[in-house]
Amino acid sequence: MSFRKGVLISEFEDRSVQDHGSGWSNLWDTGKSDLWDRGKPSPALIDIIENYSRSEDILHPFTPDGRRKKALVPGCGRGYEVVMLSLHGFDAYGLEVSATAVAEAKAYATKELTAPQAYNFGHGPKIGDWPPTHSADRGVVEFLQGDFFATDWSHNDMKFDLVYDYTFLCALHPTRRAAWAERMMSLLNPRGVLVCLEFPMYKDPSLPGPPWGVKGVYWDLLSSRGITGSGECTRLLYIQPQRTHEIGMGTDMISVYARNE
Template sequence: MNSSLLDGNYWDDRYKNKETGWDIGYASPAIVSYTEESIAKNARILIPGCGNAHEAKALLDKGFSQITLLDIAPSLVEKVSEEFAVSPDVQVICQDFFQHQGQYDYIIEQTFFCALHPSLRTSYVRQMLTLLKPHGILIGLLFKREFAQQGPPFGGNQEEYQQLFQSEFDILQLIDSSNSIPQRQGNELFIELQKKAAV
């Protein structure tokens, strides 16, 4: 699919029609485990392509206090905004990821990268660098498989991701996920990528 067609209207229609096969209905165990063990509760966290924001709900329950949610689908953002209306620790924004401005300690990747056309992957890396503070970290899950149908989702492999990220990030982890959900077991890589220090 042409990258220009994957716009807010496209994703809004997917949510309105409940065509959300990527939504597992709860926060990814791999992401929840990492956040509990490695992220300070006052860290500034961005979740782009937040969808129904299951990860944000889990973070909020665990006491995290600076969470920004970003999605391009207007009706979805309206729904999520209502759900978090009484939560001052969560900000919900309807915006294209590539237009977003801010500075974050951590960015959480959960089925956002795979929703973008592969032609946008270099731009994804550049925008992540812009949004992360010095030594900031991008963590989450990427698919370790290709898909038979035309995407989204769009897949990939470990070697491809290594090439994509290694010039701008220190790759702390790019490994098989040990606690993926059952239906994705063996098909996901866990990433922990730290923005390189400016030379």
């Protein structure tokens, strides 16, 4: 999401916060997704998945007892990361408030899973047959339409082992941040991880969004001093990615929070 704020900010400035979902749907319906769409999965996420997915690692696609892990990408847009996570062995779910985005993500996934492009993979250690040549080696891909803050999109109150946030928190009005943190924690299994590619870190947080500047915001929300103060999660990693989308090069950070048991 660059700062073509004439379009993005003006879409939201006269809407109530409760109506922001309609604003995002309108942007999709009027063909404005190029304002944020990067055209491929995040290299930073690919690298961290591949570097922390050895057998006992937190980002391995299977639990120690052999269950395939479930991953969620809220505000997944065209679903690049959903497909990539499936190709790395996770059952991957994308959530979008926009019906148009869900349709575009389904079309992208159908095409991409037929002949996955090299951009889905980095140079990390391989697990078994990786890149997967058989569909059985991949996880499922499913796109759900709904509001992240509601519960009606989830099958049987589904919980996840990995949730990925990129340009989702920064898309939400700051008054929704505490609710974002609570909802994230409620969606994670114990020991599940929230992976945040923090962007934009270079934007003054006092300026209007979206995107809203997030420097310090994830930590404030998720550290043991955040949410309820009861230490619901622990930050396991905080690193500057070597590869990331060009717009965040040199400023993006990756943080990984585990939900405490």
